[in-house]
Amino acid sequence: MAGDNRTPVTVIGLGSMGRALAAAFLAAGHPTTVWNRTPARARPLVQKGAVHAVSVADAVAASGLVVTCLTTFADTRTALRPAAGALRGRALVTLNSGSPADARETAAWAGTHGARLLAGAVKNVPAAVGAPDTLLCYSGDRGVFEEYGETLRVLGGDTVHLGEEPDLAALYEMAVGAMLLPALVGFFQGAAAVQARGLRVESMVRFAGKWLDMIKALLPVYAAEIDRGDYSDGASSVDLFLAGAAHDGDLAEEANVDTAWLAPLNDLVRRAAEAGHGPHSIAALTEMLRKGA
Template identity: 45%
Template sequence: MAGTDRTPVTVIGLGLMGQALASAFVAAGHPTTVWNRSADKAAAVVEQGAVLADTPAEAVAASELLVVCLLDNDAVHAVLDPVAGSLAGRVVANLTSGSSDQARENAAWAEEVGFSYLDAAIMTVPAAVGAPESVVFYSGPREAYDRHGDTLRLLGGGTTHLGEDHALSALYDVSLLGVMWGTLNSFLQGAALLSTAEVKAADFLPLALRWIDTVKLFATDYAAQIDRKDGAFPANDATMEVHLGAVQHLLHESEAQGVNAELPRFVHGLMERTVAEGFGQNSYASMSELFRTPRK
């Protein structure tokens, strides 16, 4: 049963993630109101103790804290624009995936309407919402986050406020997804290469994970080099010329073993350009100069 001392919260949007968010609030004893365009998706959380609102207006009126998790930014406005007059004084935490420019536009809209807007990014899957290791990023007014921080942190032990700039959540989101895809793509490339020698991916995995731990040390050094902004990029582990020579082996093996060579060929091209720009004797961190500049 919801505790009378717990902050009421409204969850708008009951896809798989929205249902998980609502369930976390209900489980913690918060009076939880939910709304979804298709009411049948509310059945499970209503059974757990949530209250189904008949309209978005009714859902907004039920709580000061609104948690929104819809398909996209257009869906957010389709639901909230008609009830904008009822949003004044409330806190809207938007967990809908979006871009940094959308976050800033929504913040400007919120200021015009008169409510506090937190943009957010969920760095987990529905089944892990509320787990200690799960992370949810929020950006926007610190006061609004602090006002409802205890409630919002129910969604994951790693929940954190990134700063006042509303764009930060979206920027961190896509940057971390890039790390994920880069790591996974490299693992899959390696597994494909080893499969030509009948090596199972499961046998490759322990060594790959151990190597990722070593790569963390490289990244720690490179982060400091990038942040110094002095263009020095000392080669404390290997020069770009050494890296270029090594990636040529990966490219050769991929082509020779008959596996897809697009990824190593792409990386090889980036390294060649970095060396051509004069960074041959610098560290791999010098590649950041290439990534910071759009290609003409």
């Protein structure tokens, strides 16, 4: 596809995700400039048609749209500092992890150098970049989103602007991301227990998927309960979860599996029951997670 009528874009940071972003822009025909501290990472992209900038300042100067994909907001500021003078008037899109406070600090830093910031998050793995259902959330300068939205949708078809506040994407990334490690460790615990019986872990994948589908179906129900502050529907009650916690020790002993990671979660359930939430929906744990509850 000819790229002469496509928006030029610069990608800074060529880890696995950054390389996927740059490859998606190239595949869509966008003239793409890349830069990374380790130049060798740019070679496969150059072979696909990317231009490798010698310096980060040259990379920023090459395009009106600059997309960074580094580990943290602090890493982004550090990498861009030598190019600060070239940022004025450019659209800066950050795709990295970090706290809402870090996002606000980066927005202020970008503003002092005349850049318009759109802070974003890719809610998927590098292999999913460019897919129609891949979700990317952005927040910050709406003008940047409106001007470059078509270009950014090259990275994923489910592209959302959350609002003008520059920290909203970081807030939602952390709020949703909190689900990941507990879910994965739960799967890994199950894998260890299944293997202890001489069975293959792949045998439980179908059932784990169904379980996750059930959890997904419950999320709107729990969200509505939390928004209303009404936990009176005890179909999945705190007491029910408390009773289930008693089986953790049995599994640990039988399968020789370490279930100690569950102790803080079970303690949270116990505290909710002691606070009078025993017959209430398990969503009442939200009240226990608020500081001062």
